[in-house]
Amino acid sequence: MPSSAPAFYVPESAMAIVAHPDDIDFGSAGTLARWAKHGCRISYVLCTSGDVGIAEGGMTKARAIEIREAEQRAAADIVGAQEVIFLREPDGMLQATMELRKKLVREIRRFRPEVVFVMDPTLVWAGDDYINHPDHRAAGLAAVDAVFPAAGQPNLFQELESEGLTAFKPRKVYSQNWRDGDCYVSIDDTIDLKIAALRAHKSQMGDWDPEPRIREWAASRAKGHEMQYAEIFRVVTLESDEDWAKHKGDVTSRNHKAETKPAKPTAKKSHPKAAAKKPAARRAAKRKA
Amino acid sequence: MPSSAPAFYVPESAMAIVAHPDDIDFGSAGTLARWAKHGCRISYVLCTSGDVGIAEGGMTKARAIEIREAEQRAAADIVGAQEVIFLREPDGMLQATMELRKKLVREIRRFRPEVVFVMDPTLVWAGDDYINHPDHRAAGLAAVDAVFPAAGQPNLFQELESEGLTAFKPRKVYSQNWRDGDCYVSIDDTIDLKIAALRAHKSQMGDWDPEPRIREWAASRAKGHEMQYAEIFRVVTLESDEDWAKHKGDVTSRNHKAETKPAKPTAKKSHPKAAAKKPAARRAAKRKA
Amino acid sequence: MPSSAPAFYVPESAMAIVAHPDDIDFGSAGTLARWAKHGCRISYVLCTSGDVGIAEGGMTKARAIEIREAEQRAAADIVGAQEVIFLREPDGMLQATMELRKKLVREIRRFRPEVVFVMDPTLVWAGDDYINHPDHRAAGLAAVDAVFPAAGQPNLFQELESEGLTAFKPRKVYSQNWRDGDCYVSIDDTIDLKIAALRAHKSQMGDWDPEPRIREWAASRAKGHEMQYAEIFRVVTLESDEDWAKHKGDVTSRNHKAETKPAKPTAKKSHPKAAAKKPAARRAAKRKA
Amino acid sequence: MPSSAPAFYVPESAMAIVAHPDDIDFGSAGTLARWAKHGCRISYVLCTSGDVGIAEGGMTKARAIEIREAEQRAAADIVGAQEVIFLREPDGMLQATMELRKKLVREIRRFRPEVVFVMDPTLVWAGDDYINHPDHRAAGLAAVDAVFPAAGQPNLFQELESEGLTAFKPRKVYSQNWRDGDCYVSIDDTIDLKIAALRAHKSQMGDWDPEPRIREWAASRAKGHEMQYAEIFRVVTLESDEDWAKHKGDVTSRNHKAETKPAKPTAKKSHPKAAAKKPAARRAAKRKA
Amino acid sequence: MPSSAPAFYVPESAMAIVAHPDDIDFGSAGTLARWAKHGCRISYVLCTSGDVGIAEGGMTKARAIEIREAEQRAAADIVGAQEVIFLREPDGMLQATMELRKKLVREIRRFRPEVVFVMDPTLVWAGDDYINHPDHRAAGLAAVDAVFPAAGQPNLFQELESEGLTAFKPRKVYSQNWRDGDCYVSIDDTIDLKIAALRAHKSQMGDWDPEPRIREWAASRAKGHEMQYAEIFRVVTLESDEDWAKHKGDVTSRNHKAETKPAKPTAKKSHPKAAAKKPAARRAAKRKA
């Protein structure tokens, strides 16, 4: 961990929620590796363990799960993630049920990540030679709905309190659809780790060397941004800088503060509910104690 | 009610279908209040009663429902709505089930609104500081699917006939996503009512005064449209002016008319099915008696 | 069947998956008729039999199904389709369940179509006088999710092997939303068949003659493309020309080939997963025997 | 002139700069007539007198000028314009020369219009059956360049001071290209005048009655804006409300004011130079005396 | 010339107006060659003779003109053009002067082409490795302004009557900017001629074989349009089918017709002036005799 603060944004903690082993490594591993290098705690949450993704003769789902989870853990080690959680939903048949939402809320309230990475649930058509995998959409939708408002709403999934888990509001969501975004993250220093992490998914790579393709994609995104290699994301900031500084996403603690009046909503708020609901939520939280 | 007809469109009746108490007041209350002033009958249908939205200590869901329904009824009185229907689906966990669709069809067939307001079900990403609430998407999807074709299709939810409810086709759908639209409605005369209605949601407003923000948003939408304050909507006209004039959305009555041939589809129809299906539907209705 | 190869693309087989009788005929019948003329085997899969679509007095769902299936079969004969499959899901209440996905995977693995036509599941708002029918969205989503990756994934719906059905990867998906697309197909030679097929849906047409409207739409799409009449589609190519030539969508046979290394991914691949996953899938299939 | 202030924007004065007789009447006559009714002084500046626009046998350019200027003056009377200025540049061969810019600066400095209407100089391709007339582009470019910064820059065309004309900054520019814009002006009360003004161009109308077409276009623009008929414009505000209230566009007077510091630039300024240059210009003007 | 009419549009005559030798061959030679094969008369008008385009030591402009004009004539022979006109404006310094406009009006009135090809004058930025050549913009602007309204306006450049040239209205303009358009023309049958024509510009090709690149571009444009190779254009129709059938662009003859009333403007007209001006122009022409 470097002694001086880096010039770019590094959250204290991040959680990546995806459908399958290797989704993180294709998607955000470069960014996560960089943040890990600068001290960010990282959690991986995999909705499925990719149990249908090994088609060898005689392969069982149980064995496939064993292999792929091991591969994903190896990849996580390369990237520098602290933990890998497998929800073991059925691969290829993932559905954005209320049950899955609850499982994800549990992980969010437990790990309390500053940033949550999600797959973009709105992507269906994805160019002229790919259709976005239905599991990706399901994982994305469940994750988005878990992040907001469920994880930070004390009265939703309140039964998780019995597990010692209380409401938590992540600060930012990073959504990825491979095609567009408003946030460019340099992975110059970590593209080698990203490639190594991908290679850890041996059952998926076969003879294919991901390096040239990964470098090409990352370079094409970096062009014009003073980066050699980049990953891109759509970023939504759910907690303002000011609120984050004060509460770190904690909801229950807010009512201990002497907040005589809500922070003045700024003119930059793009959506009525974004600003308008905030004071209410804050007030609501305040009264809760 | 004024003696002379207003220069703008005022339907005879309108129903607003939303997820939570206060959604109507943030969204379309200015338009509804204006229409109410000009004699429009108005019904509010709330899928949930916002039971998780009050986070005070010791608050129960039952008590929260009581408070929030009362607030919404007070707001409805300010706006001039005739009725407020609460479906009491679970707040924060609303899902666009077939059961919810049926409940909405029931309300539509009962109240027979000329216009139905819905929340845009396609909105997920909503600017850089808000994600559209999953309940909003669920309420929107259920409402859209209830309006077309279910409410007006005599053979769907036919069991509602036992409640004396027959098929009804709303004339227009007003969809709202806060960001774009093709219909600007002046709320110059009713923005004060909109603000007052919002203030009625005391449990949500806390110390926050909605007035400055509401005026700012409404003014930004009004700019360049000869309005001081506006609300914007996407409008879909499901029944043509001619059909509406003849049938007022009634489906069963159509077969009493001597319709020797279907109305000539006009060149303006933007979608094959829009025009092509209409004669068939009409003919079908005709034969039904 | 002509002796010489046509100058345009004609697949060996195609399957159209839709919600209702007449959806194919409004949508892709011109293209299908043309392909049929050039030897393409064609299968129609109808999720519902349009049982609520005849509103005559005394009409039962059973009788409506009988009438509409007969009409669709007559239309299929005009177009030149080999078979018409009715899944008899409930009309007007279709839902994209995992069960429907499985039924569609069964048909795809059985018929093994080179091309699958689907309705665009992303279309909700469709102009200022139509909302896309919820059944269309449900049929489209189930079809898209059945095509990729389910149909071609040997470990998904593996139980279908007991019916003698093994994994199959369609080569291309043609999606239709009536409004845009990147593939223009001339129906100059078959618009008469399309119109005749539409007329076969007598219970739906009533007094309405589809001819003028159909010609107008098809002509507006053809303008500027050296066609008199056209249908338009969004086309996704899931199997590369090279893979298709070798395997014809067969998955299990792939491991008999001496593939020493995966085909070099080309620079044209638009999506990381499109190219990256291919070698893995191929390898996976290879190991399966 | 009405006793009470209208609810919409009415400038004290407006100048419309166009290429040919009838351009104003096709374009902005509805808006101008409405403003005239509410007391706005209006000046028409025609770069050409349409001398090639009458193709009768034996017609001379001199005679054509006489006819068309009379027609334009008649149309101006109908609309309620105070004056019609003809610059008599060659019709069909108009060029945006520095000389034309100067002529337009002279008219602007003389009439001192709060609003200047211009033709959009950037429009070349204008749909699939029209190319924007080169004279329209030339008149538009000369007008735009005359309005900003020339008219309001005391050191440009300073020789006009010998005619008693000093620098003047118009408050707003209304640009028209018939196709898009951000400002909708209701012409419900004046569409009859617009049609009558068009009919005054007898040499141009021939047997064609402009009424149905004009109503159709104006209605299509009005749809969704609580107007029956509308004209649309792109509006650029060159002088802030505050500056206009203080100076009314006058440049030389500014240095008599005790402006201890420039007005605080607001966050809404979209362009660096828009705000940044303003204080400098103001300061510069101030020092001039 | 084939005995039966082709299934695609072939005008009776066409004129291509460009800046330099080889511009036509890169641009529209495939389309022109196809039309020539079907009997279309074709004229090439080159504003410059590419005199600065040969950089050999000792090369003079006179010699360069000789070489490049010979190359262009050879290319025109390959394509099947009837004539090649060289205006010999200065290469690299072309300007869209009124004099150039007049020269182009002269050629249009003389050759009376049904279709005029122009270079898109609005294109400046053209991708990340090319800026559109200023000569291309100048040739395009002069051509657009010559086509409309100058060539068809009897009172403009009336002095050309002394050369026996009277006003003529081209039916259509085909504009090319290499990047987008609404008209796809198949060059399947003539791409070999296009390549051969390009090769005729020996002084420009050097060692570079245009074939692979030309096939690649033409194929990329053809994709999805039932063509193997295509050229694309933006097409503006200046004379309606009806007017063209009656007058063939002739202006003076129109007044001999007994036109009791102008053709009813259709609802499809996209631009006020497109329809509105037409009757006036027609009437004007009528009165001219």
Next chain:
Amino acid sequence: MPSSAPAFYVPESAMAIVAHPDDIDFGSAGTLARWAKHGCRISYVLCTSGDVGIAEGGMTKARAIEIREAEQRAAADIVGAQEVIFLREPDGMLQATMELRKKLVREIRRFRPEVVFVMDPTLVWAGDDYINHPDHRAAGLAAVDAVFPAAGQPNLFQELESEGLTAFKPRKVYSQNWRDGDCYVSIDDTIDLKIAALRAHKSQMGDWDPEPRIREWAASRAKGHEMQYAEIFRVVTLESDEDWAKHKGDVTSRNHKAETKPAKPTAKKSHPKAAAKKPAARRAAKRKA
């Protein structure tokens, strides 16, 4: 100058061509200062000396030129530019004449800049409170036309050889319109210099402190790009990396090389002429000796 190569692009030399004193400092001074710090030679070319931009009483144009040139030289010193060239065209009346193009070609051939900064000549409408200054468009158009192809075309402005100036091809063009672009340059290290350079234009700043506004703009552009402050540009690469490495823009030297065949055009070329013309130009240059 740092001992190790920076991680971002720094050209050997750059020339900024603008209309007025202070245009560079509002536009690209942050980028230029950064490059200067890393050893880039920088030339400023100002078409006018801003002679009308000081409106003090008694101010003469001669005195204004003296003041503003001194201010611009001071600003250039702050940024680190080597030279400031004033062409002294008339301020407020700049026109993109062939003479101006020649003057700019002279400067380019003399200074031989790797990168040329231009103002975007296509920008007319620039938000709702600014119209792009006509001088900016004129300077931009003259600069674009000077850069390509004139500066690098040995047979254009050949008379400059008498001044010892030979053809030179700049490698890249950076175009600025303040609103969009594809190249983000960090000015984190030089925004203070940019602000100081702006303050050097004392006659323009008056009481206005540019700092807050400049920081706000630069920050809004930097957001999401791992920069604190940014300037943005559209970048066109006219000489490929390979050609630049070999020739450094020199044209005459190319024929001494043993180029047996032109470099293989890559698939990335976006425009036919971009690649196609290159070999010809190269060959042409080669033959020139």
